[in-house]
Amino acid sequence: MSLSKQLYIIIAFIFFIIFTGNFIISIKNTKEYLEVESQTKAQDTATSLGMSLRPLIKDKKDPEIESIIKAISNSGFYKEIRLEDSDYIINDYELLDATSTYKNDNWKIKKLFVESKFGYVEKIQSDYELSEQLLQLEDDSINSDSFDDFNVENFERYRYIPTDAYKNGGKIPFTLTITNENETKDIVVKLDIKKILLEEKRDIKFDSVPAWFIDLIPLELEEKFSEISDGWKKSAVIFVSPNPGEAYAKLFKQAKNSIIYAFIAFIISMIILFIFVQYLLRPLKRIESLAKSIALGKFETIDELPWTTEIKHVSIAMNDMSRKIEVIINKLNRNLQTLSEKLSQDELTKLPLKTTFETDMKQMFIQKGKGYILKIKINALSSFAKTHTNKEVNSFILEFTDEIKNVLKEKEDNKKFKFYRFFGSEFMLILEDCDYSCSEKICKNLKNSFNLLANKHKVTEIAHIGATPFNTYSTTPEMLQATNEAYEKAKLIGPNDYFIRDNNDLIRDMEEWRDLIFTIIENNSFEIEYINDTYCSKDEEILLMQEAFTSAKDKNNKNIPIGTFVSIAEKYEKIVDFDMAVISKVIDYMVINDIKHDIMINLSLNSIEDEEFISWLENKIFTNKNIASQLLFSVTAYAVIKDIKGFKNFCDKVHNVGAKIIVKRFESKFIPLDNIKDFNLDFIRLARDYTTDIYLDTSKQSFVESIQELANLLNIKVYCENVNNNKDYDMVKKIKIDGISR
Incomplete structure (x- = not known):
C-alpha cells in the first residue's frame, strides 16, 4: 500500500475517532439538557396549574377547571395533563x-x-x-x-x-x-x-424524526406533579407529563447538523490533505525514480533538494549513493575493458585472437556479408625456433606480420581487412566486400612479399595462403575447413604460393536447400532436445534452466548444421514460421510434462523485428500465462547490436506478458560493458571462451568476477555454459556465478 493511501487512512481514522467522540458527547449533553429543560417546564406548569385551580377545587366538578386544563394542554408542549x-x-x-x-x-x-x-x-x-x-x-x-x-x-x-x-x-x-x-x-x-x-392527552408527533433515532436515543422524561389543597387538607393532585416530540426534534436536528458539518469538514480536510500529501510525496517520487534509474544503471542525481529535513537527508544520501555506485561501475567497466582487450589480443603482435575472428564471422553471417577468408601459415616455425632464441623468433613473427600489414595498407579501403593470429604460426584474414579479383591481387602481393622475406632470411619458403569465398549459409567451422583445404592445395603449388577457391565449390545447391528447409518447417519435421542443463552454483545443485535445441536431418538422414538451417530460412523468409513452430512445441512440452524450471528458446533477429510475430507471441504466452515466467527467450549478443531499438522493444513486450530475456554468447566486443545497463535484461550467458581454462588464466578469472559484480549491481543473473573441466568448474563456482551448465 502506498504511503499516500496509508496517510489518508490514518488521518481519516483519527478524524473519525475525534468526530465520533465529540458527536457522542455533544448528543449526550444535548439530550441531558433537553431532559432537564422539559422536566423543569413540566414542573413549572404543574405548580402554576395547582395555584390556578386551588380556588376552584372546592367544587371538583366546576367546568372552569376543565377549561383551564384544556387551554394549557392545547399548547402541545405536554403529552398528558391529569387531575387526580x-x-x-x-x-x-x-x-x-x-x-x-x-x-x-x-x-x-x-x-x-x-x-x-x-x-x-x-x-x-x-x-x-x-x-x-x-x-x-x-x-x-x-x-x-x-x-x-x-x-x-x-x-x-x-x-x-x-x-x-x-x-x-x-x-x-x-x-x-x-x-x-x-x-x-x-x-x-x-x-x-x-x-x-x-385527563387531557396529546398525540406524540415524530414526523421529522426517524424511528431508528428514537430507538437509539431514549429520552427519560419524568412526570411532574403539584398538590392542590382545600383548606388544610390535600384535595387533588395535578400531573403534567412532558411531550418528548419537541425534545426529539431538537435533538435530531442537532445530530443532523453535526454530521453535515463533520462531513463538510472532512471533505475539506481531505482535499487539503491530498494537496499537502502530493506536495510532500513529490520528493519521494523523485527518490523512487532515482532508485529505479540506479537499478537500471542510470546514475542520476536529485538537483532540487526538498525542504522537508528528513526527506532532504534521504535525497542527499541517494545522490551520494548514486555517485559512488557510478564510480564503482565505471571502475569495473574500465577493468573489464582492459581485461577484455587483454583476453582478445595477442600479447606479441597485438593482433586479435581466434575468439575475435569467430565473433567477426558471426557478424558477417548476420549481415549476410560478402568477401574472402584467407588462412596464412608460417612454414616450419618450430624448426626455426630450435635454431634461434626466443627474442629472434618473436622478432621474425613481428616482421612477418608487418609484411602482411604493409600489403593491406596498400589498399585505400584497408579498414575492411581484418587480421588475426590464431596461435603460433597460424594467421587469418577476413577480406570484406572483396571479390575474386580483389582477393587474387592481395594474394599475389602477399606472395611477392613472402618471397622477399625468404631471400632476406635465406630460406626457400616463408608461408602459404589458402583462400575461400565467404558462404552465408555455411558455418564458421566449415569455413575454416574450406580455408584449410585451400591452404593444403597451396602447399602443393609452390613456395610461398596461394590457392583460391571459387563459388562453384559450395557444398549444396541452393535450390535443393530451399526445398529441404521449406519441407522441414511446413511439416514440423524437426526435433527439439533439451540440453545445457544449468544448475545453481551457490547452494545445492538446483536445475535452473535447459536450452531448447533444434535438430533437423537432410535427405541422407544427416544432421543439418543449425547455423546453415537458420541462414537459409532467413534468406527465404521462413525463419519467423520456424520460430513460431519451435515455441509452440516447447510450450506443449512444458505443459504436458509440468516443467518447473526455465526453458531457453533461441530466436532469430528477423523474428524479434517482426510485429506480427511479437503479437502472436504475446497472445501465445497470455494463453499459457501459468508458465510465462518459465519462458526464457534468447538472443545472441551479436544479434542485439544490429538492432538495439528493436531489441529493446521486444524486451518490453516480453516482460509485459511475464516472460524473461537472456542474451547468450555474451562478449564485451558486441555489447560494451558501459552500455549493458541500457538493456532491461534478466540474464546473460557468457561465451564459453571466457570460462575455458579459466583456472589457468588470472585475466579470465578477473574478467568473469568483474562481470558478476557488475551484473549484481544491475540485478542481472550471470550463467556460463559448457564448463566441462572440473578445475574450471571449481573456479567458476568459487567466483559464485549464478548458474553453470556442464
Whole structure:
C-alpha cells in the first residue's frame, strides 16, 4: 500500500475517532439538557396549574377547571395533563340522587357506612357546625338555640377513605339508613368513585424524526406533579407529563447538523490533505525514480533538494549513493575493458585472437556479408625456433606480420581487412566486400612479399595462403575447413604460393536447400532436445534452466548444421514460421510434462523485428500465462547490436506478458560493458571462451568476477555454459556465478 493511501487512512481514522467522540458527547449533553429543560417546564406548569385551580377545587366538578386544563394542554408542549382526586368527598344529595326513588327533600340520611373491605366513611363537619363551635368557645353564653335565627342550609358531607385495593376508585356500594317523617329504610347505593377527575392527552408527533433515532436515543422524561389543597387538607393532585416530540426534534436536528458539518469538514480536510500529501510525496517520487534509474544503471542525481529535513537527508544520501555506485561501475567497466582487450589480443603482435575472428564471422553471417577468408601459415616455425632464441623468433613473427600489414595498407579501403593470429604460426584474414579479383591481387602481393622475406632470411619458403569465398549459409567451422583445404592445395603449388577457391565449390545447391528447409518447417519435421542443463552454483545443485535445441536431418538422414538451417530460412523468409513452430512445441512440452524450471528458446533477429510475430507471441504466452515466467527467450549478443531499438522493444513486450530475456554468447566486443545497463535484461550467458581454462588464466578469472559484480549491481543473473573441466568448474563456482551448465 502506498504511503499516500496509508496517510489518508490514518488521518481519516483519527478524524473519525475525534468526530465520533465529540458527536457522542455533544448528543449526550444535548439530550441531558433537553431532559432537564422539559422536566423543569413540566414542573413549572404543574405548580402554576395547582395555584390556578386551588380556588376552584372546592367544587371538583366546576367546568372552569376543565377549561383551564384544556387551554394549557392545547399548547402541545405536554403529552398528558391529569387531575387526580386525593380526597373522596360525597354528600347527601349525591347519595340520594343515586337512588332516583328517594331523592326528594323528604328523605334524610340518618346513617351511612361501607363494608370494611372497601374502606370506611366519616362525616365531615359542616361550616355551620364549625362556626357554632368556635362561637361557643369564645362566649359560653351563646347556645345552640341562638343559631336558629340564621337561615343556613344544613348540608351533610362525608369523606370516603378507601382501602389499598380501592385507592384508585371504582364501583363502591354504600349502605344508607334513610328516614322521613313516617318511616325509616335501609338501602344500598353504588357510587362510581373516580380517582382521575380530568385527563387531557396529546398525540406524540415524530414526523421529522426517524424511528431508528428514537430507538437509539431514549429520552427519560419524568412526570411532574403539584398538590392542590382545600383548606388544610390535600384535595387533588395535578400531573403534567412532558411531550418528548419537541425534545426529539431538537435533538435530531442537532445530530443532523453535526454530521453535515463533520462531513463538510472532512471533505475539506481531505482535499487539503491530498494537496499537502502530493506536495510532500513529490520528493519521494523523485527518490523512487532515482532508485529505479540506479537499478537500471542510470546514475542520476536529485538537483532540487526538498525542504522537508528528513526527506532532504534521504535525497542527499541517494545522490551520494548514486555517485559512488557510478564510480564503482565505471571502475569495473574500465577493468573489464582492459581485461577484455587483454583476453582478445595477442600479447606479441597485438593482433586479435581466434575468439575475435569467430565473433567477426558471426557478424558477417548476420549481415549476410560478402568477401574472402584467407588462412596464412608460417612454414616450419618450430624448426626455426630450435635454431634461434626466443627474442629472434618473436622478432621474425613481428616482421612477418608487418609484411602482411604493409600489403593491406596498400589498399585505400584497408579498414575492411581484418587480421588475426590464431596461435603460433597460424594467421587469418577476413577480406570484406572483396571479390575474386580483389582477393587474387592481395594474394599475389602477399606472395611477392613472402618471397622477399625468404631471400632476406635465406630460406626457400616463408608461408602459404589458402583462400575461400565467404558462404552465408555455411558455418564458421566449415569455413575454416574450406580455408584449410585451400591452404593444403597451396602447399602443393609452390613456395610461398596461394590457392583460391571459387563459388562453384559450395557444398549444396541452393535450390535443393530451399526445398529441404521449406519441407522441414511446413511439416514440423524437426526435433527439439533439451540440453545445457544449468544448475545453481551457490547452494545445492538446483536445475535452473535447459536450452531448447533444434535438430533437423537432410535427405541422407544427416544432421543439418543449425547455423546453415537458420541462414537459409532467413534468406527465404521462413525463419519467423520456424520460430513460431519451435515455441509452440516447447510450450506443449512444458505443459504436458509440468516443467518447473526455465526453458531457453533461441530466436532469430528477423523474428524479434517482426510485429506480427511479437503479437502472436504475446497472445501465445497470455494463453499459457501459468508458465510465462518459465519462458526464457534468447538472443545472441551479436544479434542485439544490429538492432538495439528493436531489441529493446521486444524486451518490453516480453516482460509485459511475464516472460524473461537472456542474451547468450555474451562478449564485451558486441555489447560494451558501459552500455549493458541500457538493456532491461534478466540474464546473460557468457561465451564459453571466457570460462575455458579459466583456472589457468588470472585475466579470465578477473574478467568473469568483474562481470558478476557488475551484473549484481544491475540485478542481472550471470550463467556460463559448457564448463566441462572440473578445475574450471571449481573456479567458476568459487567466483559464485549464478548458474553453470556442464
